[in-house]
Amino acid sequence: MASIAKIPVTIITGFLGAGKTTLIRHVLAHSAGRRLALIINEFGDVGVDGEILKNCGVDSCPEDNIVELANGCLCCTVADDFLPAIEGLLAREPRPDHILIETSGLALPKPLVKAFDWPGIRAKLTVDGVIAVVDAAAVADGRFAADEEKLAAQRALDPSLDHDNPLEEVYEDQLLCADLILLNKADLLSDEALEKTRAEIAAQIPRAVKIVATREGRLDVEVLLGLDAAAEDDLLARPSHHDSEEGHDHDDFDTFIVALDPVADAAALSEKLASVARDHDVLRIKGFAEVAGKPMRLLVQGVGARVSHQFDRPWRAGEQRGGRLVVIGQKGFDRVAITAALMV
Known part of the structure; x- marks a missing residue:
């Protein structure tokens, strides 16, 4: 029966920089004997999350079981990217016990859940x-929470605003599709602020969904895996702003790559990135940098003006050193000015 049982799949969604990769690292490190496989979908062609996870070095999820898809949002490329990736994982021996899918921070999860209703997938996965x-x-x-009064005021001032802010739509769609919501980075808030945030999120969801506060994605894996939601059978309970559309695109967002020369100081680089994010309304900056004289590669992660850095691993022998950053923002942000500011 084990050979014909459906393999459970957990879809991990969330906005840019929420902590999806950190959560997955936690699951991989505490797999409780499960053979795991992982599909990662990134927005941009620098595989930061894949690099981080492939360097975890855990036996539960060997590097061959980690598949990176960077040809666009996974929810838009189901037939071209998702199905071949799934077929490749199912062909492995031994087959994985559980598959994790990390979506792009700009992805809508519901179209991906719908793909599991396809006959070729339904018989094998849930x-x-x-x-x-x-x-x-x-x-x-208030960066990604809905504020109807504020939106109404904006509409009154600008008659061209006839739809919701796309960032809020993405955020809300991710909440509306969820079976479990993790309030990550809870340690950055007071108890009062955390409870207020929890209440605001609960008010946006028309069904009972558990909301759990976490720090660095730390939560018992037995809680994270084994929800047994069969979400593909429960699509009507997961409303979306885009239910009336055949699909969606990401024309509201833009991304580009900046190559960096070696930097003299890691902290100074983080300060510069924070300044650039504030000045140019950058949503996300992530990537790697070379610090002159240091044998370790610097990993940089920024959400808005909140930037962190750490040395993640030594540069490998023969590896081409150098920095590359993925910059993500709303359509129309100034690439030239951002690149110039990063080069100073």
Whole structure:
């Protein structure tokens, strides 16, 4: 029976920088004997998340079981990218016990869940659950939380605004599709602010969904895996802003790559990135940098003006050193000015 049982799949969604990759690292490190496989979908062609996870070095998820898809949002490329990736994982021996899918921070999860209703997939896989990771501090600051009064005021001032802010639509769609919501980075908030954020999120969801506060994605894996939601059979309970559309695109967002020369100081680089994010309304900056005289590669992660850095591993023998950053923002942000500021 084990050979014909459906393999459970957990879809991990969440806005840019919410902590999806950190959560997955936690799951890989505490797999409790499960053979795991992982599909990663990134927005941009620098595989930062894939690099981080492939260097975890855990036996539960060997590097061959990690598949990176960078040809566009996974929810838009189901037939071209997702199906071949799934078929490749199912052909492996031994087959994985559980598959994790990390979506792009700009992805809508519901179209991906719908793919599991396809006959070729339904017989083999089931969506054990959709987990939405939320940056609690960002939401508490109002960056991605819905504010109907504010939107109404904006509409009154600007008659051209006849739809919701696309960032809020993405954020809300991720919450509405979730079976479990993680209020990550909860340690950055007071108890009062955390409870207020929890209440605001609960008010946006028309069904009972557990909302759990976490720090660095730390939560018992037995809670994260084994939700048994069969989400592909429960699509009507997961409303979306885009239910009336055949598909969607990401024309509201833009991304580009900046090559960096070696930097003299890691902290100074983080300060510069924070300044650039503030000045140019950058949503996300992530990538790698070379610090002159250091044998380790620097990993940089930024959400808005909140930037962190750490040395993640030594440069490998023969590896071409150098920095590359993925910059993500809303359509129309100034690439030339951002690149110039990063080069100073």
